[in-house]
Amino acid sequence: MNVAEFLAEARAAGRRYLCEDEVKEILGKVGIPVTPCLLAHNEEEAVERAGELGYPVVLKVRSPLIAHKSDTGGVALNLVDSQQVRLAYREIMARARATDPAAAVTVQPMAPLGREMIVGVTTDRQFGPVLMCGLGGVFTEILGDVSFRLVPVNPGVARNMIRSLRGYRLLAGYRGAPPADEEALVNILVKVSDLVASYPQIQEMDLNPVVVYDRGALVLDARLVLAG
């Protein structure tokens, strides 16, 4: 299935909110690096997927009704063996079933630490699709250190939007920390921009966090909302 078919199918099913594994599949198709995100419908499957990926792993609730996974206790990080996976599975499902009896989980490898960024798309009433980039966590939420550009953006504009962040030095390297792979982030921004420019039915996207390493970058979590 290509991206257009994927989006059309979700639309046909009356869904506006795509789950993480679906969004990551779309991102993967357009060449945006994502962590693997394997679906598991029961405890045994969860353990099997974890075995395939290798430990440590992450378990996340998978439901179109639960948008904010970690707020509702739907995420378990750094599970080192099958015992922990089983336990985490039961705990996540116990919480999720009340909201969505059809909830499942995704199993993902535990990604190494890096510099956390956020990349987003919002459809502004006045501008249409606008690309957003910011430093993750408190920098975005409390300091509002984000930059906006009208879609489409080219690599030059994407670079400029990263460098205009007040906290840019955290990426560029400071106090002996090596610079992060800025070009890997530029690449993600341009590809996200191209994606929403090609598919105007995408109303909102949220890649959070995007972890930028000394070499390369990875999207650890993502959500997508289609236009109503």
Next chain:
Amino acid sequence: MSGNKLEVLNGIFYPRSVAVVGVTGSSDRVGYNLLQSLIYSGFQGKIYPIHPRLESLQGLPVYRSLEEVPGPVDVAVIGVNQFATVEVVEQCGKKGVKGVICVAGGFREMGPAGKALEERLIAVARQYNMEVVGPNTLGLINTRANLNATFYPLRLPRGKVSFVSQSGGVGLTILQKAVDEGLGINKWVGVGNRSTLELSDYLEYLARDDSTAVIGVFVEGTDDARRLVQVAGEVARRKPVVFYKVGRSDAVNFAALTHTGSMAGSYQMYKQILQQFGLLVVESALEMVAACKALAMAPIPRGNGVGVVTHTAGPSIVLLDEAGLRGGVFPPFAESTMERIKGVLGQNPPVVLKNPLDAAGQGMQAATFGRLVEAVLDDPRIDLLVAAYCLHLNWRCPTSELLAAQKQSSKPVVALYISTQEQVREEREILHSRDIPVYITPEEAAWGVSALLHYALQRGGISR
């Protein structure tokens, strides 16, 4: 924009005949002032006041209706209330009027009933191929045609700067401040509710208007922001465009909605997207005027290297602060420049020889000041010079020295004469006539300098 829209807009800015509907004998009323503005600004075309009973108004014969006007009417200025406005616009259509300026408020900014009324207005305009300035606007000015089609009678000096404003009051603020600063006006329009003419339409028109060299835009919020920034970015390649956007606080959204029928939107997003398209964004009406003034008077520098000559340090520190934050750099002088400065001030003057160059007591002498200006202006790393001088009862301003120095150079010179507007008027007239903008506060001088540097860098100037 369609060729037709452009043509109609040109007809609105340069009408041969203007009808005024809703005019009365009372100067308390908007209609009276619409008529007076036309007369007071010296409009040379035909003026037709319309009133069902009166015989004459302000020395002009009055016509019973548009129908009775003997010749064609290019533009109708309509000062009646919102309900009557729609009727009058229909009559205009039948008369063959191409542009109507609708002053009345009470349309989409007033909720669903007003919105329905505005939709009727738009439908009538479409039916007759007319364009509407407003509604809910002060009107429009074109000094090139001695045309003031607003209800504020004004006589404005002619110049190269045009303004497009989403607010009458802020538009007037900018206009009055510009006049106070000795800046000539070309065209001015209050866009109001933008029924058929968007901000971007006026921008496209002004881009093609040869007499407009610089465009200032005041925006609250607009539904086609995407087209606005794309058009403005395109225009800014040919002539500088300066944006002043309000709406930094959330409270503004509702105020803007009830003002011109559009939400203000996110300020941060707006500002960054304007900058993405290479546009200069200013933070106040004062900065708008300071920026437009420099851009209208001085040439665009080749790079962003600023040199400062002064006899008082404080203002140059303000300059460093304001212009430094907006892309200006203050390079150290070349060795040859230092030698020339020492030649003027002596080998061991009691001042630190650096950029900004504070010559202290010696700089108060116009002749010495002028020689320093010449030396700094010649420095290869300096693209623009600011001369900061405090006016004094007994000491002559270095005006003739600045003119002489500038004559031998292609670089822009900005004068900061710390003074009152009144005291500096004569010096200012001379300098302005020779492309040297004069400011009386260091902040405004810095804003003017920053505007020049912005467009220097936008046009591929040297980043020092």
